[in-house]
Amino acid sequence: MKTPLQLVDEFKVRFGTAASIYRAPGRVNLIGEHTDYNDGFVLPAAIEFYCWAVVAPRRDRKLVIHSENFNETVEAGLDSLSPLGNEHWANYPLGVAWALRKAGKPLTGANIYIAGDVPLGAGLSSSAAFEVAVAFALLNESGHAVDRSELAKLCQKAENEFVGARVGIMDQFVSCYGRASHALLLDCRTLQHKFVKRAFETYGRLSRRFARFVMSHFLSWKLIVESCRPRCLPAAATSLQKTSA
Numbered sequence: 001m002k003t004p005l006q007l008v009d010e011f012k013v014r015f016g017t018a019a020s021i022y023r024a025p026g027r028v029n030l031i032g033e034h035t036d037y038n039d040g041f042v043l044p045a046a047i048e049f050y051c052w053a054v055v056a057p058r059r060d061r062k063l064v065i066h067s068e069n070f071n072e073t074v075e076a077g078l079d080s081l082s083p084l085g086n087e088h089w090a091n092y093p094l095g096v097a098w099a100l101r102k103a104g105k106p107l108t109g110a111n112i113y114i115a116g117d118v119p120l121g122a123g124l125s126s127s128a129a130f131e132v133a134v135a136f137a138l139l140n141e142s143g144h145a146v147d148r149s150e151l152a153k154l155c156q157k158a159e160n161e162f163v164g165a166r167v168g169i170m171d172q173f174v175s176c177y178g179r180a181s182h183a184l185l186l187d188c189r190t191l192q193h194k195f196v197k198r199a200f201e202t203y204g205r206l207s208r209r210f211a212r213f214v215m216s217h218f219l220s221w222k223l224i225v226e227s228c229r230p231r232c233l234p235a236a237a238t239s240l241q242k243t244s245a
Helices: 004-015 092-102 126-141 148-161 170-177 197-220
Strands: 020-031 039-059 062-067 072-077 112-116 183-187 193-196 229-233
Touching: 004 020, 004 039, 004 112, 020 112, 020 170, 039 072, 039 126, 062 092, 072 092, 092 126, 092 148, 112 126, 126 148, 148 170, 170 183, 170 197
Parallel strands: 062 112
Antiparallel strands: 020 039, 020 229, 039 112, 039 183, 062 072, 183 193
C-alpha cells in the first residue's frame, strides 16, 4: 500500500491539482454477527487498514472517480446518478453521493482518487470504509459539518438502496466512531453506544487470531487491531483537519 504522500502524488499526476486526503477504517466484529440488521447488540472494533480518498473540488457538476485497486475511472453527473450495474465498485461512491443529495445536502463536483488496503471480500468491511471515506470527503469539500451518526446512516442507506445490499448499521457506524484500543458496544436499534476497553483487552487476542487467519488466506499481511476515526488528513496522516497537499 502506498503512503499518503504517494497517493497525493498519484492524484496530482492524474488530475493536475493539489488535493486533500481522507481515510476510514475497516473492522472486525467480536460479538453479534448477523444481529445488526435485526436491531440487536454488536461489539465491533475498527482496524488499522483503511480506505483512502484523495479529493479536490471541480467547477462543474461531475464526479470523476479513479480506483487504484480496480485500475478504472468512472465519470457521473451529480444530477443524474444511477447504478452502473450489479456489483460494480463505483456504485459505492456514487451511492454515497446519491444518499447525501437525497438528504438535502448540496454537493460540489469532485475529482476522487480511491485506494485501500482493507482486503476485498474478507469480511473486514471494505465497503463501509469506502463509503465513509468518500462521504466524509464529499461533505467536507462541499462545506458541510460532519455528524458521525448521520454519516453512518446515510452510508447504510446508500448500500441498502443504491448498491442493493441489505446491510445493518454496524460496519458504517464503527468506521465512523472507532477508537484506538477499544471495541464499540452498539445497540443497533437506538444507536446508543459506548467504548469498551476491557472487552477489547479480553477479546483482542481472539480478534487478532481471526484477522491473522483472514490475512493468511488473502494477502499474508499482519493485522494490528487498532482503530482510528475517519479523518481528513495531511500527508503525514496525523490529525483531524482539512489540509491541502
